[in-house]
Amino acid sequence: MGVTFKNLGILLVALIASGTWLGTSWGDGSPPTFPPVSNKTVSTECSACHMAYPAGLLPARSWMRMMRELENHFGEDASLSPEETLTISRYLQDNAADSARANDRMRRIAGGIASNAAPLRFTETAYFGYLHDEVPAYVWKRAKIGSRANCIACHTRAETGSFVEREIKIPKD
């Protein structure tokens, strides 16, 4: 067992194989946690002021309430044309946390919301609270974060629908 070209070759092949295996495991190959918006009208209109949040973050009744109140959308006028409103409402309803397309995590979000409640902020759901309870108040106030609505500040690949732990990078300021 000396250092021969054959042994080096075997080592190289083994390294490449394990590298490929590691690189494609741990979620990279599996579907994203919360699939990003796949409808063009929805992604354009809903990302004008903030990230286009995945429809699977809230149940259909929350989205319907939001779409009815767009003239006062968290204090701002976000009104849309009737055609845009219809397209977006349909998409949100079809892909909501309590829709037929929901995955396990979305069902957990929906399951944690009282049936008579229709929260407008995902950040006010029990699911969000449970997963962010270790983030102290002063961290949320950092300039580069600023708001709980700013997913991408820490979840570096949020826009691809991926929220896995190893991709989190909390800004220092």
Added chain:
Amino acid sequence: MTRLFLLSGLAMLSAAAAAETPQQVLAAYQQQAGSASASRGEKFFFAKVPQANGETAGCTSCHTDNPKSVGKTRAHKSIEPLAPIANRERFTDPAKVEKWFKRNCKDVLERECTVQEKADFVAFLISVK
């Protein structure tokens, strides 16, 4: 392959034809208003308007006081500059211009903007060099 190039070239041409220039957008407002004044638009842009909550707000709250700068929404997303000299897309889609006048005028002024205000505002931003 050549056909593909031709087709994509045609597609780009037709997209360019559908868009307008900031000057055309200004001309349309100016025609309705009768005039357009960049200096009135400048005052409008920098105005601080008292809000119901006791604070003041204005265009500069989100767009910063430099129209060539990138602004920031309340949800911390960046806003491309307002001045066409810093942002070639600005004022090239009349429907988009109307949509944002409607929203932002209501947010800041609690009413729609007049055609005069829109004409002045666009005139000011085009005048920024």
